[in-house]
Amino acid sequence: MLNSKRLVLAHFWLAFIVFGIALLLGEWQMFVRSPLNPWISNSELYYRSVTAHGSAMGYVFPTLIAMGFGYAITEFALKKPLIGGRWAWAGLALVAVGAVTAMIPVSLGLASILYTFYPPMIGNPFYYIGVVLVVVGSWIWVALMSINMAAWKRENPGKPVPLAMFANVAGAYLWGWTAVGAAIEVIVLILPVALGLKITIDAGLSRVFFSWTLHAIVYFWLMPTYIAYYTIFPRAIGGRLYSDAMARIAFILFVVVAMPIGVHHLFADPQVGAGFKFIQSVFTAMVALPTLVTIFTICASAELAGRLRGGKGPFGWVAALPWDNPMMLAVTFSFVMLGFGGAGGLINMSYQLDASIHNTQWITGHFHLIFAGAIVIMYFAIAYDLWPHLTGRALNGVRLMKAQLWLWFVGMIVTTFPWHYVGILGMPRRMASYDYADPAIAPQALSVSISVFGGLLLVVSAGLFFAVLIRGHRAAQADPGEYRFSVAVHEPVRVPVALNGFALWLTLMIALTAINYGYPIVQLLALKGNAVPAVYVGAAR
Amino acid sequence: MSAERLFTFRNPWFAAGVGITSAMVVLSLIAGFVVLPYAATNSQLTSLWDAICSAAGVPRATVISETAKPDFTTSSVIMNPQMFGVPDTRSVGRGATLAMQCAICHGSNRQGQVDTPNLEGQPAAAIYKELRDFKAGARINAIMSPFAVKLSEQDMLDLASYYSYLPRQPGSHPDSAVDAPPVVARGAPMRNIPTCSSCHGTTDAKLGTPWLDGQSAVYIKAQLQAFASGTRRNDISEQMRNIARQMTSTEIDEAARYFASRP
Numbered sequence: 001m002l003n004s005k006r007l008v009l010a011h012f013w014l015a016f017i018v019f020g021i022a023l024l025l026g027e028w029q030m031f032v033r034s035p036l037n038p039w040i041s042n043s044e045l046y047y048r049s050v051t052a053h054g055s056a057m058g059y060v061f062p063t064l065i066a067m068g069f070g071y072a073i074t075e076f077a078l079k080k081p082l083i084g085g086r087w088a089w090a091g092l093a094l095v096a097v098g099a100v101t102a103m104i105p106v107s108l109g110l111a112s113i114l115y116t117f118y119p120p121m122i123g124n125p126f127y128y129i130g131v132v133l134v135v136v137g138s139w140i141w142v143a144l145m146s147i148n149m150a151a152w153k154r155e156n157p158g159k160p161v162p163l164a165m166f167a168n169v170a171g172a173y174l175w176g177w178t179a180v181g182a183a184i185e186v187i188v189l190i191l192p193v194a195l196g197l198k199i200t201i202d203a204g205l206s207r208v209f210f211s212w213t214l215h216a217i218v219y220f221w222l223m224p225t226y227i228a229y230y231t232i233f234p235r236a237i238g239g240r241l242y243s244d245a246m247a248r249i250a251f252i253l254f255v256v257v258a259m260p261i262g263v264h265h266l267f268a269d270p271q272v273g274a275g276f277k278f279i280q281s282v283f284t285a286m287v288a289l290p291t292l293v294t295i296f297t298i299c300a301s302a303e304l305a306g307r308l309r310g311g312k313g314p315f316g317w318v319a320a321l322p323w324d325n326p327m328m329l330a331v332t333f334s335f336v337m338l339g340f341g342g343a344g345g346l347i348n349m350s351y352q353l354d355a356s357i358h359n360t361q362w363i364t365g366h367f368h369l370i371f372a373g374a375i376v377i378m379y380f381a382i383a384y385d386l387w388p389h390l391t392g393r394a395l396n397g398v399r400l401m402k403a404q405l406w407l408w409f410v411g412m413i414v415t416t417f418p419w420h421y422v423g424i425l426g427m428p429r430r431m432a433s434y435d436y437a438d439p440a441i442a443p444q445a446l447s448v449s450i451s452v453f454g455g456l457l458l459v460v461s462a463g464l465f466f467a468v469l470i471r472g473h474r475a476a477q478a479d480p481g482e483y484r485f486s487v488a489v490h491e492p493v494r495v496p497v498a499l500n501g502f503a504l505w506l507t508l509m510i511a512l513t514a515i516n517y518g519y520p521i522v523q524l525l526a527l528k529g530n531a532v533p534a535v536y537v538g539a540a541r
Numbered sequence: 542m543s544a545e546r547l548f549t550f551r552n553p554w555f556a557a558g559v560g561i562t563s564a565m566v567v568l569s570l571i572a573g574f575v576v577l578p579y580a581a582t583n584s585q586l587t588s589l590w591d592a593i594c595s596a597a598g599v600p601r602a603t604v605i606s607e608t609a610k611p612d613f614t615t616s617s618v619i620m621n622p623q624m625f626g627v628p629d630t631r632s633v634g635r636g637a638t639l640a641m642q643c644a645i646c647h648g649s650n651r652q653g654q655v656d657t658p659n660l661e662g663q664p665a666a667a668i669y670k671e672l673r674d675f676k677a678g679a680r681i682n683a684i685m686s687p688f689a690v691k692l693s694e695q696d697m698l699d700l701a702s703y704y705s706y707l708p709r710q711p712g713s714h715p716d717s718a719v720d721a722p723p724v725v726a727r728g729a730p731m732r733n734i735p736t737c738s739s740c741h742g743t744t745d746a747k748l749g750t751p752w753l754d755g756q757s758a759v760y761i762k763a764q765l766q767a768f769a770s771g772t773r774r775n776d777i778s779e780q781m782r783n784i785a786r787q788m789t790s791t792e793i794d795e796a797a798r799y800f801a802s803r804p
Contacts, residue, residue: 041726199621273598278573433727440731497545498554504547508562515566533621
């Protein structure tokens with residue numbers, strides 16, 4: 001039962017179109033700054049592209065996936081029509097209008113400030129207004145997810161909220177709160193300067209607010225992936241979810257500790273005290289916990305499936321798994337990338353280890369491996385899994401899907417491993433060009449060139465992905481049957497109130513935010529003389 | 542089940558959630574605000590409260606209270622982007638009158654002496670800053686300094702308005718065959734040299750930087766050499782001195798020739 005097929009499809013298609021364009025920009029960036037190409041002699045064009053790539057991939061693409069997937073989950077899991085369908089369309093319209101509004105000044109070179117804004121650089125106000133519209137559109141989704149879950153709970157008192165919906169709402173709440181930081185930064189600090197009402201800006205405070213958003217946004221991107229791990233993967237490989245309660249606890253842990261840890265992005269910034277950096281480093285370490293719980297639970301679920309399929313012995317069940325199933329492949333690749341990316345992340349979050357790789361190409365490698373690798377490969381898998389239910393047509397071409405997933409996995413490894421390596425060699429990130437003729441940089445040339453070919457594989461993989469989806473729209477009509485989520489080994493009949501709602505966990509999240517961010521923000525607000533003159537980007541030359 | 546109360550310590554989930562979180566907060570507070578500040582080998586903490594304040598990032602007076610004073614006059618010009626917003630026609634007019642004495646050396650229509658910069662169409666901030674620096678003695682030139690000393694604050698603003706009001710003149714020796722040399726196009730990251738365009742226009746125009754296209758090669762070379770040798774030091778954050786010191790003499794020649802060849 002899916003009443004909002006067109007709504008979900010619209011979200012997915014807009015997301016993937018944005019993704020396709022931004023992917024090409026990314027590959028172009030890698031090419032022009034590699035030794036394979038003489039420098040284009042215009043770093044402004046490069047930064048324009050980086051801004052478009054980052055804004056599209058960071059703000060628009062995953063937000064639309066989370067929204068579309070969230071609407072699908074609402075109807076599939078709650079087995080009732082979505083409440084607020086018109087609002088959902090309005091939210092989509094806001095995201096679309098916001099994306100276009102932001103991209104016009106970027107294309108014109110009036111907002112080449114990268115998606116992380118980087119005050120005191122100030123771009124055209126329409127860029128920020130566009131980003132705010134995207135966020136407001138997504139907040140409509142946050143509200144709708146909350147309303148739909150609340151309505152279901154009223155109608156089904158005492159029953160456990162289906163895990164997929166519970167996790168979906170966890171992601172919505174996490175995003176609702178985490179977006180507040182960047183929203184404050186843009187609306188209160190940046191926009192008055194961009195509009196010319198002020199000419200100075202407190203760059204340090206802006207960065208603190210941005211860090212509020214910058215880390216947990218990754219967990220918001222991650223949510224659809226984790227939902228797919230728990231609620232699609234075990235069913236897709238013919239097994240059962242090992243534990244419903246562990247899944248709920250993992251999502252709850254994300255809600256509580258994913259947000260108040262963003263200061264680890266500011267380890268090299270002087271405006272936050274070392275004590276607060278340390279606390280947030282400790283809580284960042286805690287975020288590894290829900291991921292470890294997830295890896296355990298999902299591997300256990302896979303073991304169940306392997307043994308149900310006749311696998312024996314300590315490792316025989318691995319061989320018995322359905323390796324020709326795209327979902328099996330996608331989750332495996334996702335876990336491998338999550339493993340490497342997570343290991344790199346442990347280095348980033350360590351106050352002292354961070355110093356050796358801060359602001360190097362290592363960081364770019366890290367977040368591409370996690371987001372573009374572990375997360376996005378599951379977005380593909382989610383699309384493959386949902387497509388027949390959205391189109392009412394069979395999605396054929398398993399070989400094509402597997403080739404696509406393989407290419408994405410190999411491409412992402414070939415792209416990001418060299419980035420990590422040159423990062424250790426000291427290659428700074430966010431630079432438009434490198435003089436590879438310099439003996440000090442020359443050893444990096446080979447690695448950088450290899451990563452360009454990795455990017456090429458990613459472009460080919462995306463091409464295959466679009467081919468599969470488009471073929472899905474043209475295939476013969478077929479009834480996909482009822483959409484099912486994974487069933488737990490022990491299906492929950494009753495769950496404690498704490499695991500069936502978010503009141504306690506949201507309270508803890510806000511309390512932790514107050515502890516971890518309260519003093520640094522108040523202190524910066526109270527200090528006078530922090531503001532620096534704005535640097536207007538794209539102003540008259 | 543609806544009778545199950547959540548916000549009470551009798552609920553094990555509440556007790557565990559709040560308890561574990563609080564314990565972690567307390568432990569990391571003790572470690573981050575007390576243990577680690579004292580563990581620092583160079584710690585100069587006088588009390589526990591001092592340790593907590595230092596970890597919280599409370600600004601404190603540094604132990605070394607005296608800073609070294611330079612033995613030369615430094616630039617003290619403070620500008621903001623709105624100082625030179627809309628050109629005021631009366632200011633432009635006054636500037637035009639004052640500028641008659643500038644034309645002796647700087648000429649008009651790009652016909653000045655090769656060892657002077659062309660001023661037509663320069664950003665107002667660049668003109669104003671250099672005049673202020675000449676007047677204060679932060680930049681010294683045997684011919685220019687005596688002129689600047691006589692100028693009032695308003696005179697300097699007027700001259701800035703006037704020259705920024707004039708259209709940029711075409712270069713004297715345009716030559717499209719001269720490609721941007723690597724040091725101009727790419728800079729040299731390993732030597733901390735950014736591209737010229739990251740401050741002087743095209744990519745970004747930082748407040749107070751002059752427009753370089755079409756300037757005389759002799760003048761650009763002389764200024765780069767002056768920055769490198771330290772005879773010119775009115776770049777507030779030492780950015781031009783740091784760049785020029787890292788440039789080879791060939792690169793200085795190439796950059797000067799390139800900008801002189803620009804239309």
